[in-house]
Amino acid sequence: MPELPEVETVRATLEKQIIGYTIKKVKVYCERIVLNEKEDVINAKLVGETIRKINRYGKYLIFILDKHSFLSHLRMEGKYFLKKEDEERNKHEHVIFSFTNGLELRYHDVRKFGLIKILDTTDMKEILKEEELNKLGPEAHSLSLNATYLFNKLHKLKESLKTALLDQTIICGLGNIYVDEVDFLSNLKPTTSCQMITYDDCENIIKNSRLVLNKAIEAGGTTIRSYTSSLGVTGRFQLNLNVHTKAGSPCPLCGTIIEKIKVGGRGTYYCPSCQKDHPLIVGLTGSIGSGKTTISNYLKEKGYLIIDTDEISRSLTKDNKEILNKIKEEFGPSFFINGELNRKELGDLVFNNENERNKLNNILHPVIKDKVKEIIRNSSDKIIFVDVPLLFESGFDKLCNKTICVVVDKTEQIKRLKLRDKLNDLDIQKRIDSQMDLKKKSELATFIIDNSQDLCYTYKQTDKLIKILEGEINHD
Ligand code: ATP
Secondary structure: OOOOOHHHHHHHHEEEEHHHOEEEEEEEEOOEEEOOOOHHHHHHHOOOEOOOEEEEEEEEEEEEOOEEEEEEOOOOOEEEEEEOOOOOOOOOEEEEEEEEEEOOEEEEEEOOOEEEEEEEEOOOHOOOOHHHHOOOEEEEEOOOHHHHHHHHOOOOOOEEHHHHHOOOOOOOOOEEEEEHHHHHHHOOOOOHHHHOOHHHHOOOOOHHHHHHHHHOOOOOOOOOOOOOOOOOOOOOOHHOOOOOOOOEEEOOOOOOOOEEEEEEEEEEOOOOOOOOOOOOOEEEEEOOOOOOHHHHHHHHHHHOOOEEHHHHHHHHHHHHHHHHHHHHHHHHHHHOOOOOEEEHHHHHHHHHHHHHHHHHHHHHHHHHHHHHHHHHHHHOOOOOEOOOOOOOOOHHHHOOOOOEEEOOHHHHHHHHHHHHHHHHHHHHHHHHOOOOHHHHHHHHHOOEEOOOHHHHHHHHHHHHHHHOOOOHHHHO
């Protein structure tokens, strides 16, 4: 079945061939293909009009003439041929547009599933309001598609990611071939429930849709079975396929054998190692000294994987040469003693100055994020907790399915910090002020744990939450 890149290839090829051609006659051999008009009405509307432009939306071709236009969807097997009018008609050529120059545009469709619809306008705004087009989502490779839109659409759905991405009302232009390729590049198993898809996954899906579709358009589409361009162009994207049709071959990234399964009735190809089951990723945050580490340690004891971003940050600022060089470049050599970063000095600077703090975060956060993603990718745990003090401030929540905010009564917080860090009131206040207000954080979080009382009370709440999270992953 032709997908968006193949239809785009047909569009671009036709545009080079038939722009400026004037219609002399239209012959309809199969009425069911032309949706809305009979042959005599079509002739009354189109004869004498010239093809001015050929547009496309999703898999619809839109032929713009002088006062009219027509939509064309190729469905399973539709093709266009440009032939001389004296050439014999093939029995599968169902609609023939004859031009005044002796050439004919012939719509060929073995299965007769395609459609043509004549419209009384050439205004694209009006055309896009047609019922066939107005229900389509944004094109998968368009710059107007953004992660917020896709996340809002997907995360409420119970169906599989593959099924949702094939649904043209959500995004249009991804068909069976390209969804497999996009899922592969996004490290997402096609059977993943949409509810497990994070905002970050949506960003990856969009990035990879653009990559795959633009590359496929550049290559003239993919030539597999039914699609071979009738117009003298053969798609070459099959040479770039990573997984689609590759069952039994090694994954180009890891060498694991590609498998073929059925998802929503469609043959689906994926790499079982690169596209594992999606874990439930739970972000853990709170204010300074609110009890994140205390709860993390409790979860660790219970056997859960905790990714501690503070620990990653400490390790990066200890011996990651690239990071240390960037810090030296940004803040100067005075923050280094014998080649080692003076963390206390830099800490004092950044806690006192938002601008400096942002500079440091801009150096560290992208690298920490990549490290977190790598740990998640390499783990087979079903639930993974990520301890991030600045979960919402730094956008780490986009990596998570759920978030927990640990809250604490402020007097108790100050008391505990004095005891733990031997800081004075002013320093404690500066550190608290440097983070997002705890009330705001708790409003953004999916769950709250109140750690103002004794540990027993905190652990009880944590146990309750674990039950809920375990229920989330087991309910399918
Ligand atoms: P930071 O933001 O600095 O990483 P944190 O959020 O990880 O801090 P913890 O280190 O877990 O907070 O807790 C801060 C201090 O409070 C620690 O000394 C810890 O032992 C103590 N503490 C945590 N929870 C309780 C509690 N429920 N009762 C008494 N002390 C507690």
